[in-house]
Amino acid sequence: MEPNRQFVVPVSVVSPTDVARLKREIESVDEFFRQSEIRAGGEPSAHMPQMSKLMDQLIAANQLNLLQEEDRQWIVDSLVQLDASAPVLHISFSVDPPGSHVRKIVSWLRENVDPGVLVTVGLQPNIGAGCVVRTTNKIFDMSLREFFASKRSFFVKKLHDAISDPDSVELPANAQVQQEQPAQQGAPA
Amino acid sequence: MSLGLLLAVLLVIAGGTGVALWFILRPQSSAHKAKHSTGNKIDDLTEQAKEDVEHIFNDEFREELRNRGRLHFEKIIGENAMFLQQDLRLTTSQLNEFMKNEITSVLKEEFSKYEESINDAKQLAIDSIQKTQSTIEQQRELLTQQLNKQLTSEKEKSLERFESHMADIVNHYVLEAVGEQIDMSEQLDFILAQMERNKEAIMKDVKDGA
Numbered sequence: 001m002e003p004n005r006q007f008v009v010p011v012s013v014v015s016p017t018d019v020a021r022l023k024r025e026i027e028s029v030d031e032f033f034r035q036s037e038i039r040a041g042g043e044p045s046a047h048m049p050q051m052s053k054l055m056d057q058l059i060a061a062n063q064l065n066l067l068q069e070e071d072r073q074w075i076v077d078s079l080v081q082l083d084a085s086a087p088v089l090h091i092s093f094s095v096d097p098p099g100s101h102v103r104k105i106v107s108w109l110r111e112n113v114d115p116g117v118l119v120t121v122g123l124q125p126n127i128g129a130g131c132v133v134r135t136t137n138k139i140f141d142m143s144l145r146e147f148f149a150s151k152r153s154f155f156v157k158k159l160h161d162a163i164s165d166p167d168s169v170e171l172p173a174n175a176q177v178q179q180e181q182p183a184q185q186g187a188p189a
Numbered sequence: 190m191s192l193g194l195l196l197a198v199l200l201v202i203a204g205g206t207g208v209a210l211w212f213i214l215r216p217q218s219s220a221h222k223a224k225h226s227t228g229n230k231i232d233d234l235t236e237q238a239k240e241d242v243e244h245i246f247n248d249e250f251r252e253e254l255r256n257r258g259r260l261h262f263e264k265i266i267g268e269n270a271m272f273l274q275q276d277l278r279l280t281t282s283q284l285n286e287f288m289k290n291e292i293t294s295v296l297k298e299e300f301s302k303y304e305e306s307i308n309d310a311k312q313l314a315i316d317s318i319q320k321t322q323s324t325i326e327q328q329r330e331l332l333t334q335q336l337n338k339q340l341t342s343e344k345e346k347s348l349e350r351f352e353s354h355m356a357d358i359v360n361h362y363v364l365e366a367v368g369e370q371i372d373m374s375e376q377l378d379f380i381l382a383q384m385e386r387n388k389e390a391i392m393k394d395v396k397d398g399a
Contacts, residue, residue: 142383
């Protein structure tokens with residue numbers, strides 16, 4: 001094993017829950033190998049724990065061999081350190097996002113913000129669209145709701161124009177067509 | 190006044206008659222005294238004159254004189270009474286005229302005072318009404334200004350409330366109507382763009398927080 005290699009967190013490892021799960025999984029693997037060493041030959045051995053896809057990706061990303069105790073120990077230490085020190089961002093969406101989208105966002109965050117960043121996903125249906133990112137200190141509202149709120153003065157100005165001089169308001173072409181349609185429908189044949 | 194004048198005239202006539210009688214009877218008494226003082230001759234002469242006088246001024250003559258005097262006196266009294274009556278009538282008519290003039294002038298003066306006081310009262314009433322009208326006008330203007338101010342304020346408040354509520358309602362409506370229609374894949378670009386925009390702040394916050 002290389003002495004100072006860097007721990008690579010795959011994009012599928014998103015949240016602290018994933019890290020904890022991987023940690024438990026690697027600990028169970030380590031336990032399995034420890035038990036295998038203790039057992040005498042011919043005795044029935046415990047079943048090898050099933051490796052999750054997440055673990056496979058982690059191992060592949062870091063080019064580890066779990067048969068090696070050093071690698072197992074290194075990955076445990078790295079996961080503990082990641083769990084302890086990784087910045088965690090809480091991102092809320094209006095609907096439950098697909099995993100691929102979350103992975104894209106996590107990938108962007110790890111490329112641009114911090115390579116070890118972890119993300120927890122939440123739901124806030126009232127934001128309409130976009131997301132709200134909450135760090136330990138701040139909230140970054142990148143939702144449609146906030147966008148509308150920032151455009152409130154523009155809306156009020158348009159509302160003023162509509163109230164004070166309705167003829168001056170320029171309606172989109174679609175709106176005029178939609179306004180004319182009911183009149184045509186209501187007209188006698 | 191006329192009765193006093195009549196009494197004064199009567200007293201003057203009685204005084205004149207008395208003086209005339211005194212002058213008539215005075216030589217008789219002075220002769221009688223001279224007779225006593227000069228002696229018997231004189232007394233005789235006196236007695237003789239007395240007798241002559243008695244002859245001349247006998248009772249009939251005296252009665253005649255009395256009658257004449259009484260008639261003259263009555264005539265004078267009648268004339269004076271007539272004059273007095275004329276004076277009285279004249280005085281009465283003058284008095285009436287004077288009273289009429291006086292009453293007329295007093296009435297005119299009183300009427301003019303009354304008219305003046307009525308005019309003053311009228312002017313006072315007009316001034317009071319004008320003051321009241323000006324006060325009412327000022328109050329009306331003040332109230333109008335306050336009402337307009339309050340109306341404008343209420344209008345602005347209502348408009349502001351309406352705009353605020355309207356913006357909230359439209360936002361809520363759009364979010365409700367559009368929110369579920371926007372696919373996450375369509376949102377992804379928007380989210381990544383927003384994150385790119387807030388990249389520096391997020392990085393700074395993550396580093397500071399760490």
